[in-house]
Structure formats: structure tokens, C-alpha cells
Amino acid sequence: MWVSVMNMYKATRDDAINYLRGISIIYVVIHHSFTMPVTIELQWLVGLLQRITSEGTTLFILISGYLFYYLLNSYEYVDYLNKKTKNVLFPYLLVSIPAILIYVLSLKTNHNWLDMAQFTEFSTIVKIVYLYFTGAHLGPFWYVPVIILVFIISPLTVLMMKFVNPLILSFMCLIIAYLLPRPPGNSNVLMSYAHFYPIFLFGAVLYKCRAYWLAKINNTFVLSFLLIFYAFLILSSTLGFSIPPFLDKIIVFIVLYYLLQKSNGLSDFIFLKRLLDILAVYSFPIYFIHGYFIALTRMLWGETIWSNLIEYMFFGLSVFCITLIASVFCISAISILFGKNSNKIIGLNYKEYLKISPILSLSYGVKNVD
Numbered sequence: 227m228w229v230s231v232m233n234m235y236k237a238t239r240d241d242a243i244n245y246l247r248g249i250s251i252i253y254v255v256i257h258h259s260f261t262m263p264v265t266i267e268l269q270w271l272v273g274l275l276q277r278i279t280s281e282g283t284t285l286f287i288l289i290s291g292y293l294f295y296y297l298l299n300s301y302e303y304v305d306y307l308n309k310k311t312k313n314v315l316f317p318y319l320l321v322s323i324p325a326i327l328i329y330v331l332s333l334k335t336n337h338n339w340l341d342m343a344q345f346t347e348f349s350t351i352v353k354i355v356y357l358y359f360t361g362a363h364l365g366p367f368w369y370v371p372v373i374i375l376v377f378i379i380s381p382l383t384v385l386m387m388k389f390v391n392p393l394i395l396s397f398m399c400l401i402i403a404y405l406l407p408r409p410p411g412n413s414n415v416l417m418s419y420a421h422f423y424p425i426f427l428f429g430a431v432l433y434k435c436r437a438y439w440l441a442k443i444n445n446t447f448v449l450s451f452l453l454i455f456y457a458f459l460i461l462s463s464t465l466g467f468s469i470p471p472f473l474d475k476i477i478v479f480i481v482l483y484y485l486l487q488k489s490n491g492l493s494d495f496i497f498l499k500r501l502l503d504i505l506a507v508y509s510f511p512i513y514f515i516h517g518y519f520i521a522l523t524r525m526l527w528g529e530t531i532w533s534n535l536i537e538y539m540f541f542g543l544s545v546f547c548i549t550l551i552a553s554v555f556c557i558s559a560i561s562i563l564f565g566k567n568s569n570k571i572i573g574l575n576y577k578e579y580l581k582i583s584p585i586l587s588l589s590y591g592v593k594n595v596d
Contacts, residue, residue, distance in 0.1 A: 259549060264532045268532065288432065402424040516550075
């Protein structure tokens with residue numbers, strides 16, 4: 227019976243997963259925008275907000291695993307790595323340069339977890355290599371070395387998806403991700419990899435078995451249970467204990483995917499559909515560069531310990547809007563300047579970009595893009 231409900235849908239465009247890409251980058255940017263020091267009086271409320279918006283990266287990892295299985299029929303290891311090198315590694319090497327120079331030239335002498343006294347003793351080459359391998363030079367960049375490790379061992383992913391029972395595999399993934407938590411401050415690439423790789427696998431299982439769980443969640447009782455459990459997970463951070471937040475985002479993924487499917491791809495919400503379409507295409511480039519704009523706004527404003535909730539919310543929302551708009555303008559400028567090579571510069575899928583940009587589409591023609 228289990229096997230009979232796991233038949234994959236035909237490999238057509240999946241609007242729900244596409245819109246989830248846009249929602250994921252909103253989670254990431256808004257969480258980083260509101261990560262600011264506050265007084266003790268505000269800590270519980272801000273902690274609740276941080277819990278709700280945290281782990282946007284988990285959504286990205288789940289989507290990556292989902293899409294990996296979605297495209298499994300066309301998987302070929304060397305070609306897969308070549309594409310990831312162009313779309314992920316090259317942009318990472320390039321976009322990292324300003325942040326790395328700031329540390330190598332000692333323009334910044336403090337860090338959340340890096341031992342700067344030891345770091346300053348390194349030679350220039352060692353500093354550069356260390357920063358590239360850890361992603362320590364800019365907050366969100368820890369993710370890239372981790373996902374590259376996931377790409378490298380993708381043949382193991384294929385084997386597990388083919389030969390391990392999905393129910394057993396999903397259970398193992400959740401247990402391992404729970405027992406091997408995300409390291410504080412994303413300070414250890416291997417620990418982050420050990421935590422997130424099972425989540426990537428779980429995303430692949432979600433695609434393989436989506437007919438099964440979509441049918442289950444269509445039951446009002448099951449959907450209500452998931453929403454109540456989600457509320458419990460969120461509130462756990464204010465009740466003296468905290469359950470790892472990656473579980474929150476697994477529920478968010480499942481529920482939002484179901485609702486997006488049920489809404490027939492947001493066919494009745496044209497503006498929202500258009501907005502999420504744009505953010506989906508821009509999502510990975512925004513991930514690459516949004517840390518620069520957030521750091522710039524903080525540097526211009528200065529370090530502030532917020533004591534007024536309204537001022538905190540207003541400033542955080544302002545940083546979010548400025549960062550998102552500035553990122554989109556920057557990415558658009560790069561896409562115009564570099565065309566189909568934008569993937570190597572900023573990680574932009576140029577074919578997708580042309581589809582949401584009618585002017586450029588008429589100018590260049592989607593069919594002419596490699």
C-alpha cells in the first residue's frame with residue numbers, strides 16, 4: 227500500500243514549491259533584519275518573534291531535497307556538480323571577496339564566534355582559505371560550504387532514496403537532526419552538515435511520498451493537529467524549554483505546500499502570485515547578498531540596544547524592506563550587465579529571470595539562453 231501511494235506526479239512546473247522558494251527568502255531576510263539586541267523587558271517577546279522567523283534555511287534545505295528527487299530522472303553526477311559549481315560555488319567565491327577583504331585587512335576586528343586573536347596570527351592565504359571553508363566572513367555564508375558538501379555526496383542520497391524504505395528513512399532523518407543540533411552561531415561546518423543533511427534527505431522523501439501525506443493532511447483533524455503542534459513548538463521557547471526550531475519549519479513546509487496546492491497555485495491572488503514568483507527567482511541571489519545590506523544599515527545606524535517595542539519593530543521592518551528592495555535592484559542590474567552569465571556572478575537562473583521580466587524576454591528571447 228505504501229508503495230502504491232508514492233507514485234510521482236509528472237515533472238511539470240510545481241507552483242507550490244516555487245512559491246515556497248519566495249516565502250523562504252522572506253523568512254531568512256526578516257529574521258536577520260530583526261536580529262538586534264534588546265533590553266531584558268523585551269527579550270521574551272522578541273524571542274518569540276525570533277522563534278517564528280528562525281530557520282528559514284531549513285525551508286531552503288527542504289526545498290533543495292524536494293527538488294533533488296523531483297529532478298532525479300535527469301541526475302548525472304558530473305553534470306550535476308558542474309551546474310552547482312557554476313550556480314553556487316562561483317558566485318560564492320566572487321560575492322565573498324568584499325567581506326573577506328574586510329577581515330583580511332583588519333577593517334573589522336570582532337566576530338560572533340571566531341577567535342580574532344588567533345585569526346590575526348594566520349597568514350593572508352590561510353585567512354582567505356579559512357574564511358571560504360567556514361563562511362565566517364558574512365552571517366549567511368555558512369550555508370554555502372554546508373550545501374556544497376551535500377552536493378558532493380549526492381550519489382549517497384540517490385542510493386538511500388532508491389533502497390531505503392521512506393518511512394524508515396524519514397524517521398531516521400528526524401532523529402539524527404534532533405540529536406545533532408545546529409551549532410551555536412553556525413560556528414562549525416561539519417556539525418551544520420551533520421544536522422542539515424538529514425533535513426535535505428527528508429525533503430527528498432517529502433517529494434517521493436507527497437501523494438501520501440497530501441491525502442493525509444487533507445483531513446481536518448490532521449491539519450488541526452499540525453497547527454496546534456506548531457503553536458506548541460513556538461511557545462516552547464517561552465515556557466522554560468525549547469524544542470529545536472527545525473521542526474517548526476518542517477510543519478510550515480508541509481502546511482504551506484498543502485495550502486498552496488489547494489489554492490490552485492494562488493490563481494485567485496494575482497498580486498501575491500506575481501510577488502512570490504519574483505521572489506522565487508531572486509531567492510538564491512538575495513541569499514548571497516542580503517547580508518551586505520543588513521550590515522550596511524547597522525553600520526550606518528550604529529549599535530543600539532532597543533527598549534521600545536514599536537521603535538524596534540519599525541527599525542526591523544525598515545531594514546527588511548530596504549534590504550529586500552536594494553537586493554532586487556542590485557540583482558536586476560547585474561542580470562542586465564552580465565545576461566546569461568549572471569548565474570556565475572550572483573547565482574541567478576537567467577531563464578527563470580527572463581520569464582518574469584517581459585522587457586528583457588522580448589529583447590533577448592528565452593530560447594536563446596543556455
